[in-house]
Amino acid sequence: MTVSSVDSEAGPSTRREERKVLAGTLVGTTIEWYDFFIFAQLTATLLSPLFLTPLQESAPGVAQILSFALIGISFLFRPLGAIVAGHLGDRLGRKSMLVFTLVMMGAATALIGVLPTYSSIGIWAPILLITLRVIQGFSAGGEWGGAALMAVEHAPLNKRGLFGAYPQIGVPVGMILATGLLFFLNTSMAKEDFAAWGWRIPFLLSVVLIVVGFLIRRKVDESPVFKELALRKTESKAPLGELFRNNTKEVVLSAMIFIGNNAAGYLLIAFFISYATKTLLMPTPQILLATTLASFGWLIFTMLGGWVSDRIGRVRTFLMGYGIIFVWMIPMFALIDTANIWLYGLALFVLTIGLGLSYGPMSAMYAEMFPAQVRYSGISIGYALGAILGGAFAATIAEALLQATKWSGSVGIYIMVLCVISSIGVILAKETRGRPLGVES
Numbered sequence: 001m002t003v004s005s006v007d008s009e010a011g012p013s014t015r016r017e018e019r020k021v022l023a024g025t026l027v028g029t030t031i032e033w034y035d036f037f038i039f040a041q042l043t044a045t046l047l048s049p050l051f052l053t054p055l056q057e058s059a060p061g062v063a064q065i066l067s068f069a070l071i072g073i074s075f076l077f078r079p080l081g082a083i084v085a086g087h088l089g090d091r092l093g094r095k096s097m098l099v100f101t102l103v104m105m106g107a108a109t110a111l112i113g114v115l116p117t118y119s120s121i122g123i124w125a126p127i128l129l130i131t132l133r134v135i136q137g138f139s140a141g142g143e144w145g146g147a148a149l150m151a152v153e154h155a156p157l158n159k160r161g162l163f164g165a166y167p168q169i170g171v172p173v174g175m176i177l178a179t180g181l182l183f184f185l186n187t188s189m190a191k192e193d194f195a196a197w198g199w200r201i202p203f204l205l206s207v208v209l210i211v212v213g214f215l216i217r218r219k220v221d222e223s224p225v226f227k228e229l230a231l232r233k234t235e236s237k238a239p240l241g242e243l244f245r246n247n248t249k250e251v252v253l254s255a256m257i258f259i260g261n262n263a264a265g266y267l268l269i270a271f272f273i274s275y276a277t278k279t280l281l282m283p284t285p286q287i288l289l290a291t292t293l294a295s296f297g298w299l300i301f302t303m304l305g306g307w308v309s310d311r312i313g314r315v316r317t318f319l320m321g322y323g324i325i326f327v328w329m330i331p332m333f334a335l336i337d338t339a340n341i342w343l344y345g346l347a348l349f350v351l352t353i354g355l356g357l358s359y360g361p362m363s364a365m366y367a368e369m370f371p372a373q374v375r376y377s378g379i380s381i382g383y384a385l386g387a388i389l390g391g392a393f394a395a396t397i398a399e400a401l402l403q404a405t406k407w408s409g410s411v412g413i414y415i416m417v418l419c420v421i422s423s424i425g426v427i428l429a430k431e432t433r434g435r436p437l438g439v440e441s
Contacts (some may be wrong), residue, residue, distance in 0.1 A: 020216075021154045022166045025147040027213040028102050029170025030177070032143050034209065035109040035136060036074075037178035038202045040270040040395070041288075043067045046199055051126045053118040061403055064278070068270065068396040073130060074137030075384075075392030081141025082380035083240060097376075098146040099214065104139035106210030108132045113203030145380030148363035153437060155364075158310055161317075161433075164363030165306025171359070172298035172352075175269065178202065179295065183288040243374040243381070250369045251382045256425025257318065257365070258386025260418040261358045264325050266391035267415065268294065268348060268355070271398045272336070275408070280339040290341060294348035301353050305360020313433045314365040318426040321358025326419045328354060329412035337408055358422070368432035390418065 039047075048067040049056045056063040081101070112132050118125040147167035155163035181202050189198050243251070273291065276282045309317040328350055335347040370378035398411040 018154070021150060022163065024098070024216050025151040025167040026170055026173070027209075027216050028098055028143060029147050029167045030173045031102065031170075031206065031209045031213050032105055032140055033171045033174030034177045035105055035174075035206055036140070037175050037269055038109070038182070038206075039070075039112070039133070039136075040266070041178060041182055041273055041291075042199055042202075043070060043270060046195060047129075050117045050195075050199075051129050064274065065396055065399050065403075068274075068399055069393065070130065070133060072392035072396055074133040074140070075388045077134050077137035078141035078384035078387055079381060081138035082145065082384040083141075083377070084138075098143070098150065101139045101143040101146065102210065102213050105136055105143065106206050106213075108135040108139065109203055109206040110210075113200040113206075141380060141384045144383055145376050148379060149367060149376055152363050152367040157434065160364040160367070160437075161306040161309035161314070161361050162303070163306075164367070165303050165360040167363055168306065168359050169299050169302050171265070172295040172302060175295040175298070176292055179288050179292040181205070183285055183292060186285045186288060240374075240377055243370075243377045247370055247374060247378055250429075251378060251385070253425050253429045254366055254369060254379065254382025255385035255389060257422055257429065258362065258383060259390035259425075260322055260325065260415065260420075260422035261355060261362075262387050262390030263394040263418045264351065264415050265355055265359075266394040267398060267411070268298075268351060269391075269395075271395040271411070272348065274395070274399070275402070276336070276339075276344060279402070280337070282339055282341065282344070286341045287344070290345040290348060293345060294352050297349045297352035298355055301356020302360040303356075305357040306364065307360070308357070309361035309364060309433065313431050314361045314368075315426055315429070315431050317361045318358050318365070319423055321354045321356065322419045322423045322426070324354030324357065325351065326354075326416050329416050330409055333408040333412050365429070365432050367437060368435040369429060372437065 047070070048060075048063045052063045052067060055066065109132075112129065115128055115132070116125055121128075144167065147170070148164060151166050152160050152164045185194055185198050185201060268291070273284075273287055276287045277284050305317055305321060308320075332347040332351055335343040338344075366379040366382065367375060394415075397414060401410045401414060402408060404410075
C-alpha cells in the first residue's frame with residue numbers, strides 16, 4: 001500500500017493559496033448559517049403569526065411548536081442534498097459543488113424575503129415557505145462536506161484540526177451577522193414596521209453575501225486529494241454504492257458524533273430566544289445582543305477546539321466538549337430562569353465553550369474517517385443524518401417538553417442524553433489524528 005504525496009507535502013504550496021482556501025471555505029458556511037439563523041430566529045419571534053395566522057390566533061402554543069418544525073423540515077432533505085452533492089463531488093470535484101450549493105442556498109433565502117404572507121395568499125404562503133426551506137435543506141446537505149474537505153485536504157498534517165475549524169466557525173460568524181443585524185433592525189425601527197416589512201431585509205441582504213462568496217470561491221483551487229484522484233483515475237464510478245458497501249459503520253458513527261453538538265447548538269440558535277422573550281418576558285433586543293456576544297465565544301472556542309485536537313487528539317477534545325455541555329445543562333437553565341440578562345448571557349457563553357470544543361475538530365476527524373474515493377459522500381451523509389437526529393427538531397422537542405413538564409430542566413436532561421450518545425460515537429470511532437488522507441494504491 002502506498003500513500004499519496006498529499007500528506008507528505010503537507011498542504012498548499014504558498015501562504016497565498018492557503019488564505020484563499022480558508023477564506024473560500026469560511027465564506028460559504030458563513031452564508032449557509034446566516035441564512036439558517038435568520039430563519040430560525042425569526043421563527044422564534046415573528047414568522048408564526050405571519051405564515052400560520054389562523055393557528056396563531058386559535059392555539060399559539062401549537063403554532064409555536066409547528067413554526068419550530070419548519071426549521072426541522074429542511075433538515076429532512078439534507079441527506080438527499082448530501083447524497084447528490086457527495087456523489088458528484090466525489091466524481092467531479094469539491095470546488096464545483098461548493099459553488100453550486102452556495103448559489104442554490106442564496107437564491108432560496110432571497111426568495112423568502114419577497115414571499116407573500118398568509119394575509120395575502122392564504123394557505124399558499126406556508127406551502128411556498130416550506131418549499132423554499134426544502135431547497136435550503138437540499139443545498140445545505142452538500143455545502144458543509146465540500147467546505148470541510150477543501151480545508152482539511154489542503155492542510156499540512158499537523159494543522160488539519162486548525163484548518164478544518166475554518167468552515168466550522170462559519171456557524172458563529174453567521175450567527176453574529178444574523179443576530180447582529182436583527183438587533184440593529186429591532187432597535188432602529190418601530191416594532192410595527194419590523195413586523196410589516198422590516199423582517200424581509202435580512203433575507204434580501206443574503207444576495208450581497210452570495211455574490212461575495214461566489215467571487216471568492218471561484219478563485220480557490222481544487223482539493224489536492226481530488227486532483228490526485230483524477231490523475232490516477234481512481235475516482236469511484238459509483239461512490240455512494242462503494243461507501244455503503246465498505247464504510248456504513250463510519251457513516252453511522254459520524255452521525256452519532258454530531259447529534260449532541262447540533263441539538264445543543266439549536267437551543268442557542270432558536271429555542272433560547274423564544275423561551276426568553278415569550279416565557280420569561282425578557283426584552284427581544286437584549287436577548288439578541290446576548291446571543292450575538294455568546295456567538296463570539298462560540299467562534300473562539302471552535303478555533304481553539306480545532307487547534308487543541310491537533311495536539312491532544314480528536315477524541316479527547318470531543319469528550320472535553322461534550323463533558324462541559326453535559327455538566328452545564330442544569331446550572332445553565334437555573335441561570336436562564338432568573339430572567340436576569342447578565343446571568344442569561346453568562347449561561348450562553350459558558351455553553352459555547354463545550355459547543356466549540358465538540359465542533360472545532362469535526363471536519364478533521366470526519367475527513368480522517370473515510371477513504372478519499374468516497375470521502376465527500378461519507379462526511380456529507382453522516383453530517384446530514386446527525387443534523388436530523390440532533391438539531392432538526394431540537395427546538396420543537398424542547399418547546400414540547402417545556403409545555404408538557406413546565407420545567408426547563410427537562411430540556412437540559414434531553415440534551416444530556418444526546419451528549420452521552422455522541423460521546424459513545426466518538427469513543428467507538430477511535431482516534432484518527434495523523435491518518436493519511438491521500439489515495440491508496
